Amino acid sequence: GQNIDQPTEMTATEGAIVQINCTYQTSGFNGLFWYQQHAGEAPTFLSYNVLDGLEEKGRFSSFLSRSKGYSYLLLKELQMKDSASYLCAVRDSQAGTALIFGKGTTLSVSS
Amino acid sequence: EAGVAQSPRYKIIEKRQSVAFWCNPISGHATLYWYQQILGQGPKLLIQFQNNGVVDDSQLPKDRFSAERLKGVDSTLKIQPAKLEDSAVYLCASSSPGARAFFGQGTRLTVV
Numbered sequence: 001g002q003n004i005d006q007p008t009e010m011t012a013t014e015g016a017i018v019q020i021n022c023t024y025q026t027s028g029f030n031g032l033f034w035y036q037q038h039a040g041e042a043p044t045f046l047s048y049n050v051l052d053g054l055e056e057k058g059r060f061s062s063f064l065s066r067s068k069g070y071s072y073l074l075l076k077e078l079q080m081k082d083s084a085s086y087l088c089a090v091r092d093s094q095a096g097t098a099l100i101f102g103k104g105t106t107l108s109v110s111s
Numbered sequence: 112e113a114g115v116a117q118s119p120r121y122k123i124i125e126k127r128q129s130v131a132f133w134c135n136p137i138s139g140h141a142t143l144y145w146y147q148q149i150l151g152q153g154p155k156l157l158i159q160f161q162n163n164g165v166v167d168d169s170q171l172p173k174d175r176f177s178a179e180r181l182k183g184v185d186s187t188l189k190i191q192p193a194k195l196e197d198s199a200v201y202l203c204a205s206s207s208p209g210a211r212a213f214f215g216q217g218t219r220l221t222v223v
Contacts, residue, residue, distance in 0.1 A: 004153075033211065042115075042202065042214040043154070087153050096167050097209055098144055101153030 002026045002095070004102035006088050011108045012078050020073045020105045022088035030093040034062050034073045037085045037104065046073065046086075075107075083109045113137065115215035117203050123221045129191035132218045136184065136205030142166075144212060145178055145188050146202040154202055160186065161208070193222045 003025045012018040024032070031050040035043035049055055049064035049071060061074040075082055085106050089099040116135040124130050136143050141162050146154035157176065159166040162183040171178065175194070180186040190197055200219050204212040 035214075040219075042216045044214070045211050048211060089153070096159060097142060097206070098156045098159045098167060099154075099212065101146075101155070103151070103153045 002090065002092055002100045004088055004090060004100060006086075006102045006105045008103065009106045009108070011110065014078055014080060014109060014111050016078050017074065017076050018078060018107065020075075020086050020088075020107070022071045022073070022102060024069050024071070024088070024090050024102075026069075026090050026092045026100070028093035028095075029066060029069075029090060031091040032062075032064055032071050033089045033091070033099060034060075034071075035087040035089060037087060039084075043087055078109050080109050080111065083107060115203055115205050115213055117201075117215035117218055119218055120216065121219050121221075123223060124193055126195055126222050127192040129189065130193055130220065131187050131189045132201050132203075132220075134186045134188070134203030134205075134215060136186070136203070137213055140205035140207055140213075141183070142206045142208055142212075143180055143186050144204040144206075145186070146204065146214075148200045148202055148217070150199070157188070157201075190220075193220075195222050198222045 006022045034046040037043040047062035085104040088102040143160040145157040148154040158168040160180045178188045200217040202217045204214045206212040
């Protein structure tokens with residue numbers, strides 16, 4: 001089966017750095033995705049990792065360790081607009097191409 | 112590029128009534144997904160289509176939920192009869208095979 005764990009809530013202040021962790025268990029790992037979801041809106045794609053290592057994209061970076069079943073999303077220079085839910089999702093080759101999502105981490109950024 | 116379109120945005124129905132949601136994927140995307148997102152949780156896959164064929168419907172409650180994608184483009188998801196626990200946001204997503212999924216804004220269903 002599949003299991004994805006991430007913290008329920010996190011808080012941070014503007015300008016800070018925050019790391020959102022995600023651990024997963026899957027039968028046939030085939031990629032890990034991070035999506036951002038503002039309240040009442042659609043999830044939007046942030047990053048994709050399929051090989052070990054760090055992927056950097058502007059203020060956002062995502063890291064993957066397949067041997068540890070672990071990923072993190074790093075957000076730098078936090079802005080108020082980064083307040084949202086961050087969804088960790090894995091693709092399992094035994095489950096087609098659909099994504100299996102964690103419950104999401106609600107990040108609140110304060111001034 | 113136009114995104115994934117869904118309608119309606121909001122729907123309130125009484126339990127035991129029926130409801131239908133519509134999705135128009137991004138042009139050219141062969142793969143279409145319906146997800147259910149209950150408040151405070153991540154999206155859960157209900158059904159996946161490849162063109163007009165079903166790839167995975169293992170988590171679709173088939174006694175009350177049905178979905179179709181007759182011409183391999185638009186899709187409809189129906190619930191009949193609805194239960195209180197069906198209150199959720201229903202998200203449609205589409206992708207090219209193997210590529211990342213793009214999500215629509217969803218339909219927020221409230222069953223009272």
